[in-house]
Amino acid sequence: MCRKSVSAGQDRPSGGVMSDFPTTPDELTATWLSAALGFPVEDFEVTFFGEGAGIMAMVTRVLLTTAAENPQTVIAKFPSPSPDNRAVASTYNMYGREIQFYDGIAQSVEMRTPHCFFAAFDESTENFVLLLEDLGHLRVGDQVEGCTLPEAKAILSAVAGLHASTWHADGFPGLISHNNPAQRDGMIGGFQMGWPVVNEQFPEVIVPSAAIAGEALPGAVGRLLDEMTLDPICLSHTDVRLDNIFFDGDDVQFVDWQSICTSCPEQDVAYFVTQSVQPHVRAQEDLVAYYHSELTRRGVDYDLERCRERYRVSALYLLCFAVVIAGTLDLANERGQRLGRVLLGNAMSALDEMDAFGLLK
DSSP states (O other): OOSEEEETTSBOTTSSBGGGSOOSGGGOOHHHHHHHHTSOOOEEEEEEOOTTSOSSEEEEEEEEEOOTTSOSEEEEEEEOSOHHHHHHHHHTTHHHHHHHIIIIIGGGSSSOOOOEEEEEEETTTTEEEEEEEOOTTSEEOOTTTOOOHHHHHHHHHHHHHHHHTTGGGTTOTTSOBSSSHHHHHHHHHHHHHHHHHHHHHOGGGOOGGGGGHHHHHHHHHHHHHHHHTSSSOEEEOSOOOGGGEEEETTEEEEOOOTTOEEEOHHHHHHHHHHHTSOHHHHTTSOHHHHHHHHHHTTTOOOOHHHHHHHHHHHHHHHHHHHHHHHHHSOTTSHHHHHHHHHHHHHHHHHHHHTTGGGGGO
């Protein structure tokens, strides 16, 4: 549990009203950090991550001058300084969702996440601050480079734990469904804008069977979401990709909970397997069956064929994610080009293999 979580209008640890909690690194003080973390901080230094970290929020590392038995660093997360990115975060309540996860959900799910020291969100301004355990000593995944089969299975096992521990999502009445107007309209509009871009920039990865998608997928988004959010549902991380996963030996930890919602379990599975796992790794084992076995061994009664059907539906819908991301990347950046090509290529080959585009006919 976060040491202290407060909302607008309540007292902050260092006194004053909650609207005064730090919303940028410049507003941090040793006094506030001491109260928020629960141990004395004599001094501190803020360092910034390189390109690719914290698109929808500002993510920083805070180096602490404190006693040796205390953490020497923490991660501090703030609203994005970009008005455009912040507007997107506001549309989808991304800051509120992540605070909701760390403040009330993280302790009840079977999945490793960074320890949260402090979380606060002001609903009136949509400002927030998070102080999290620094996982910098662990290896972070890379969606461009991909992962091995054992790594993919470790991730799917962890995802199965999350889903099994939140099956039917009965304990989270305030959590938004993935099938909501903002999500539906955003995916339709984003796909329509991005599809011509990806066809121009990455034509070599667009499979012939995808030709129907340009005209047919936007009109199918609603019914795909309807199918994905029929019971059984569970808590969905919604952004299960390698860049959000840290490897700790044979175990994994997940970060970036800004998109949590309720949805079918296959949404997380399809997003990871079809867009982060390279085709040659995917071909080594039936990963849907493996995920299903990890889910059912935790006591969930669920039909494998139903799982496969919803995986196919989810994978097709999630092409919207790939197109939106690849269609808006900075293509002047070498990693942006590689990421666009890899995630689109992975998705296209996976969709082609399972004849997912047949769902549009």
